[in-house]
Amino acid sequence: MRDWLSHRVAATPDAEALVLAASGESLTYADLDAHVEALSARLAGLGIEPGDHLAVVLGNRTEYVALVHAAMRLGVRLVPCSDRLTAAELEPQLAAADATALVCGDDTEAVAVAAALGGGTDGSDADGGDPDEGAGGDDDDATTPTGWRSVAGFEPADVDADIPGEDGDGADTGTVTDVPGEVRADAPGEEATASTVPVVSVDDPDDDRVVDIDAAPEGDVPSVRWGRGDALVMLFTSGSTGKPKLVPLSMGNVLASATASAFRLGVLPDDRYLATLSLHHTGGIMPLYRATLYGTSVVLRETFDAGAAVDDIRRYDVTGVSLVPTMLSRMLDARGTLPDSLRAVLLGGAPASDALIERCRDFSVPVHPTWGMTEAASQIATARPREAFDRLGTVGRPLLWADVTVRDENGARLPAGETGELVVSGPSIAAEYYGDADATDAAVTEDGALRTGDVGYRDEDGYVYVLNRVDDRIISGGENVDPGEVAAAIREHPGVEDVAVAGLPDEEWGERVAALVVPAEQAATAEDRPTAAAIESFCRERLAGFKIPRTIAFAEALPRTVSGTVERPAVRDRLERARDADRGAADPDDAGEIADPERRTARSEGAGDGADSADSTDSEDDADGGDGTGGPNGADGSGDPDAVDTAEGTDEVPDDEE
Incomplete structure (x- = not known):
């Protein structure tokens, strides 16, 4: 099949395709198609060809x-790629993806240049020359060190990858054509080089x-012409437990996910979906x-703003939205x-806490708790509101075609x-x-299924419950x-907003x-903030002694x-520092007591660390517009959506926002 917009504009050219929340401007599918055709022609004029890997680092906007x-x-x-990445973070992602070219905007240009072109100022400024003179000087054909010759002579590096077949080849079978050429990354499984x-x-x-x-x-x-097996988009996982992995989602993956989601959520002709999450997330x-x-x-x-997002839902009669719990709260x-x-x-x-789900019930909010992952192109299981209210904690039954099993350490089904x-x-x-055979081998079972890395269970009626990683x-x-x-x-403690x-x-x-x-916002004063002793006492009423935390630290945000997923290594680092600080302050004669399993150390990290912790933020991998909510992303933030930045005490998601 052709690109989906081509089919859509042929079917319903006058249907509304996009509304820009800030201005209220709307585009029909015919309008959007005209934008896309012009952009496609410009990119083709620069030498972009089928099979290339086109990276993008932009915020949410029409051009994206x-x-x-x-x-x-x-x-x-x-x-x-996230528009919140530093150049040091973006550069290895471009290498890992074998990026042919990178698209940026005015607000991401500096990072894009530093990551893709090696940093520095533009060539003319560096030389003290005329800033209006091109990088090639008077010679339009002169080769610059950037990979561009001139606007008319772009020669992107080829990648050794599969591409959609042309003129019908592979249209229905997923057959693809190999593109010969050099590969920017090293051999599969090896570290990509800049x-x-x-x-x-x-x-x-x-x-310049x-x-x-x-x-x-x-x-x-x-x-x-696209076949179902042709790679459509490559998304980075959240990297909550380590280095982000690159997931190639095929046209068939995305089509199957969209179909299954439609059967679960329903679709009406006048539906409008509010996009508050960053477009680099699932x-x-x-x-x-x-x-x-x-x-x-x-x-x-x-961008995300709590009150303004609600106002947009009302102003534009929005029927659907993807959120993470903090955003909804x-x-x-x-x-x-x-x-x-x-x-x-x-x-x-x-x-999502039971209290938040109950709040949705009490205020007739049609909440659909969902579990998904980048590797699944979004949702895996989703609960309808009545199921969520009647079975607190569930993410529902699996979507159509998704086969979810629970297995022990040896792979046996439970x-x-x-x-x-x-x-x-x-x-x-x-x-x-992509390019990581070891990670693929570790994740895929002998029968071809994917280990999600999530721990959970299914009840007698088939409902899924996700517990942790x-x-x-x-x-x-x-x-x-x-x-x-x-x-x-x-989390049941009234003075606690979140915890890892x-x-x-x-x-x-x-x-x-x-x-x-993370203390609750209403616990603004020192008197209201929970103490380590209070948390311990609270836990003793609910947990066996060996489960009670022995190190308790506080922060303004996790x-x-x-992508908004809790960063497990950073959590452990903070807790280790809190433990070590208490050990250093303890009397050596009390060392034996510190090891007592019924004891705990406690330390407040203060607002400074809290602010650092909230670089969190893009608020999608993955509350998804279907997405990402669990999967290999951690129990305290299992998915790929943008988290809300609490460092500044604002509702804005700096990333946007996915």
């Missing part, structure tokens, strides 16, 4: 939406080495693909409830009610991690401790239970990845 469709029209793999990546901007660039897309010549847009970009398939509309917000705090135009609030990215690793298979599941389990003194259970108990629980090395007990606690 057009770029999503232009990439599919040109037969290239889109590689969305290399110059040409940069093009959708705005007027400041740096960056090409202005509006200055590019118009090239011929190829006729591309939960941000999938609603764009889905709306095109459904023929519905997307209301695009550039703040929206309710800001406006009391949500407008009754909503049919679906897809809630993921972190565990019966209903027993806890183990959740394993999933189906047409929406990615086949591999496999690598989060704590063994203290020979006793197994479920960090999800401990975190759930602490981890195991720390302990010489006597192997591991000790530790908790990083450290998170750019």
Whole structure:
């Protein structure tokens, strides 16, 4: 088949495709198609070809939406990267993705240049020459060190990858054609190495080495046919437990996910989906693909603001939205409830407290708790509101075609009610991690299913409950401790907004239970803030002694990845520092007491660390517009959505926002 926008504009050209929340401007599918065709021609004029890997680092804006469709029209793999990354973080992602070129805007140009072109100022300024003179000087054909010759002579590096077949080849079978050429990364499984990546901007660039897309010549847009097995988009996982992995999602993966989501959530012709999540997340970009398939509309917000998001839902009669729990809680705090135009609030990215679900019930908010992951192109299981209200804690039954089993450490399937690793298979599941055979081998079972890394169970009626991550389990003194259970108990404390629980090395007990606690906003004064002693006492009424945290530290916010997932290594680092600080302050004669499993140390990290921890933020991988809510992203933030930044005490998601 052709790119989906081509099919949609042929079917319903006058249907509304996009609404810009800030201005109220709307585009029909015919309007959007005109934007996409022009952008595709410019990119083709720069030499972008089927099979290329086109990276993008932009905030939410019309050009990003057009770029999503232009990439599919040109037969290239889109590689969305967070616009919150530093150059040091972006550079290895470009290398890992074998990026052919990078698209930026005025607000991301500096980082893009530093990551893709090796930093520095533009060539003319560095030489003290005329800033209006191009990087090639008077010779339009002179080769610059950036990979561009001139606007008319761009020669992108080829990549050794599969591409959609042209002229019908592979249209129905998924057959692909190999593109010969050099590969920017080393051999699969090896660390990718940095290399110059040409940069093009959708705005007027400041740096001579960056090409202005509006200055590019118009090239011929190829006729591309997509097969189900052709890679459509490559998304980075949240990296909550380590280095982010790159997931190639095929056209078939995304199509299957969109179809299954439609059967679970329902679709109406006049649906409008509010996009509050960053488009580099599964939960941000999938609603764009889905709306095109459904023929519905997307209301695009550039950033997240709790009150303004509620106002947009009311102003534009929005029927669906993807959120993480903190976003939903703040929206309710800001406006009391949500407008009754909503049919679906897809809630993921972190565990939702029973209190929040009950609040939704009391105020008739149609909440749909969901569990998903980047590797599944979004949702795996989603609960409808009545199921969520009647079975607190569930993320519902698996979606159509998703086969979810619970397995023990040896891979044996477990019966209903027993806890183990959740394993999933189906047409929406990615086949591999790009360029990482070791990670692929570790994640795929002998029967071809995907180990999600999430621990949970299914009840007798098939409902799924996600508890925590496999690598989060704590063994203290020979006793197994479920960090999800401990975190759930602490969250019940009225003075606690959020918590992350981890195991720390302990010489006597192997591991000790530790908790990083975020006080509730209403606990603004020192008198109202919970103490370590209060948390311990609270836990003693709810947990066995060996499960009670022995190290309790406080922070203004949990450290998170750019996708909003709790960053487990950073949590452990903070807790280890708190433990070590208390050990250093303890009397050596009391060392034996510190090792007592019934004791705990406590330390407040203060506002400074709290602020650092909230670089969190993009608020999608993955409350998704379907997405990402669990999966290999951690129990305290299992998914790919943008988390709300609490460092400044604001509702804004700096990332946007996915």
